[in-house]
Amino acid sequence: MARLTLVAAALLGLGNRALALETCGQSQYDPAQYVCWNGQFLCPVVAGEGLSYCAGACYSKFMYTCANSVLTLLPPVDTPFTLTVSNPALPTLDGKPVTAGGQRWTLGGQTSSYCPEQVGDACPPGNITAIVASEGRAAMDVMVPGGQLVYLDPNWNVGYTQAHSAHIPSGSTVTGFAAYQGGGFVNLNGNGWGWVACPPTAAGGGGGSGAWNLVAKNETNADRLGACTPVNLKVNPLPAGTVGAWQYT
Ligand SMILES: *[C@@H]1O[C@H](CO)[C@@H](O)[C@H](O)[C@H]1NC(C)=O
Numbered sequence: 001m002a003r004l005t006l007v008a009a010a011l012l013g014l015g016n017r018a019l020a021l022e023t024c025g026q027s028q029y030d031p032a033q034y035v036c037w038n039g040q041f042l043c044p045v046v047a048g049e050g051l052s053y054c055a056g057a058c059y060s061k062f063m064y065t066c067a068n069s070v071l072t073l074l075p076p077v078d079t080p081f082t083l084t085v086s087n088p089a090l091p092t093l094d095g096k097p098v099t100a101g102g103q104r105w106t107l108g109g110q111t112s113s114y115c116p117e118q119v120g121d122a123c124p125p126g127n128i129t130a131i132v133a134s135e136g137r138a139a140m141d142v143m144v145p146g147g148q149l150v151y152l153d154p155n156w157n158v159g160y161t162q163a164h165s166a167h168i169p170s171g172s173t174v175t176g177f178a179a180y181q182g183g184g185f186v187n188l189n190g191n192g193w194g195w196v197a198c199p200p201t202a203a204g205g206g207g208g209s210g211a212w213n214l215v216a217k218n219e220t221n222a223d224r225l226g227a228c229t230p231v232n233l234k235v236n237p238l239p240a241g242t243v244g245a246w247q248y249t
């Protein structure tokens with residue numbers, strides 16, 4: 001009996017160490033899932049970001065700021081920008097760029113762009129994936145006449161139009177994007193389920209390139225995206241007037 005009790009105690013001890021619960025006011029919490037503010041308020045960790053606390057509300061720094069205890073949307077970014085993946089709990093992708101290729105955005109892939117011979121030296125290097133956004137819409141930051149519009153395709157992957165074509169697959173969504181200064185690139189469609197990164201092998205994965213796929217999560221598709229990891233997309237502003245490429249391919 002004494003021996004059994006010892007074993008049980010040892011197991012319990014192990015369990016507690018594995019979980020390493022911490023205390024926040026009256027509650028115990030798992031620091032992998034929550035952060036404690038002012039010794040008493042718990043906010044969840046979402047996409048590896050411990051949400052911040054503002055006068056009773058938890059918020060993401062990718063979208064909001066707290067000024068004098070008032071939650072305020074960050075201002076929209078007004079220059080071109082690149083995007084990098086943010087989720088410290090997913091070190092394979094954390095800090096890797098969002099890359100345009102094959103008419104869609106992938107994560108940690110290669111930027112794929114084209115410069116016509118006759119344009120030659122006037123083309124930007126085309127080695128970064130640059131984006132512009134305003135008034136709910138987003139576009140690739142390109143020189144090609146007509147531009148390249150960004151949209152959510154019917155599977156809620158991020159696509160962009162081919163150069164010289166206005167074709168967008170039917171059932172796509174062209175509005176509801178926001179890019180915040182000092183914050184993130186956010187999909188406001190579908191009630192804020194956020195972005196997920198899908199490994200190349202998972203359903204909705206990035207195909208043969210080894211890059212991960214980016215999908216906008218929502219109530220309907222959440223179930224089939226179980227193998228994917230929530231991520232934020234960090235906005236990295238470029239100097240005003242920067243052009244990313246002649247066109248992305
Ligand atoms: C892109 O190309 C330019 C010009 O060759 C180079 O200066 C720059 O470092 C490159 N940037 C990246 C991110 O590879």
Ligand SMILES: *[C@@H]1O[C@H](CO)[C@@H](O)[C@H](O)[C@H]1NC(C)=O
Nearest residue numbers: 154155156190218219220221
């Ligand atoms: C969610 O995304 C799926 C594609 O993955 C799309 O078919 C569906 O219409 C979307 N649901 C909502 C509520 O917008």
